[in-house]
Amino acid sequence: MPAMVVVGKSRQSDRQVLADKVHSILCNRVRRGEEEYLVRWKTDTTTKKPPFSWHSLSELSRVRCLEFVQDYLEVRATWSKNDLSLSLLSKKRKSPDSEIEYERRPSPLDRRLLQSSRTPSTERSPSVGSNTLSTNNSSSLPTQTEVYNGILDIEDGLIFARSASGPDVPELSIMNVPTPEMIHAARRSKTDRAEAAIRFAYTRFRLAKVPGKPIKLINTVDSSTPSLRFRYIPDYVLGQGVFKVDPAAQVGCKQCSPHMGRDIGCEYTKKCDCLEYAVVDESRLTDEQRELYETAKATGSSTIGLPKKFPYFAEGTKIRRAGCLVPFYRDSRHPIYECNNNCNCGPYCRNKNVQFGRMVELEIFKTASDRGWGLRCPEKLYEGQFIDTYRGEIITDAEATRREEAATSKAKASYLYSLDKFAESEGMAPEEVYVVDGEFMGGPTRFMNHSCDPNCRQYTVSYNKHDCKVYDIAFFACKDIEAGEELTFDYMDNEDEGGSDEEVGEDAIPCLCGAPNCRKWLWT
């Protein structure tokens, strides 16, 4: 029978807390020099008196338990900042565990509270037993472990609390935990070891696993770490109801070959099927081609056979670096069509760039100006150089609306990207458009902040001209960027210069980009 807290051979150091049984962490203290955290356990019954127990950091050091410690430290930080401990405790919230109203502090734990309310509830009658946690071998816990609210017990994998009894076990209901005394002690107790463990886990188990060049975490401002709950993913994750054309069924260019004379491949753009919808290079049109082009524009017929603008500088180009966007694409909003694995042009085609992923090192760093985390590159970047793509979960428009409505602030909008580049030209209804949500999973570009005078821009990159719903959002430098300079882009990226005339809403976020042309608010 699995136990929530496994006590191995009666030795405290062997105890292991099972993360999936943790509901939340509610307080901290230091005992005998060791940081301890008060765990509230998930229960299988609706209760106002769930089980609580104190555990040392080493018991909680498994990554998924550290996520709970991190959530708690975030809440605790607001206690010290605003001295709100007691008023936070008395704020009325409705428990998702039950229909009854109880008082607890508002916290980022809300989402999980909701999740835990979805776990099936099983009525159990408390069994008689000793005042200890149940264990694998039924041995009792070391006496140093204080157990609030009685007994944490487990049967058939389900945890439940037996009612407290005996003078040594204080009865605590959820609305009283943490008590003012606990908070008082917590605020004076160190949490350094937990912060260091969280930082280590983030670097070792999150960043080190991201494919490509290294990504560092740098914080010279405070002791926080980005959320351990964020999942780094190398590719899009498709949500429910989202369909992507199978890459094996992608149409590739068939008339091209790796060398089509003078060591060029698909840059010989007249032949490349992948570039069918790329912009026609009018400066290279013969009179006859111009006529064909006019007909194609009027009738919507194919422009294959006409010269197209090629997106990237080729090797040997005099002044620019190979692979950087040519000024035409850099300064326009035209989609970029790359070749794909089904093309005849081969793996070294110069029309393949973004699909190979990030080639530069990055640093996630804490900004000193209240904009949270930001992103920078320790190497110099050149105008038109590819940095990385935006990743996340692709969801339907309906799901995006649901998530936006459920969000507590407008900040949610900053992680949602509509894949609507082709909506107008393809006559797609708004509800057909997919949206990328990078809040809970994605790549390092989710840390890019907004600037009204940005040094990067996002571009549409497609590998399959027939799939208008799923494509990449790729960030390129739109000017030379010195090593260590923060990477930013304009969250609005309006084609017309100047801000919108829309009125600023109550929940608008003031822009702290500091640019002379700052529009003062995000998303304006």
Ligand SMILES: C[S@@+](CC[C@H](N)C(=O)[O-])C[C@H]1O[C@@H](n2cnc3c(N)ncnc32)[C@H](O)[C@@H]1O
């Ligand atoms: C996509 S996130 C960027 C990463 C974010 N800084 C973080 O720590 O996760 C967007 C959020 O960052 C903050 N932000 C980004 N640019 C900002 C700016 N110019 N001024 C103020 N806040 C900004 C806002 O809170 C915004 O909702």
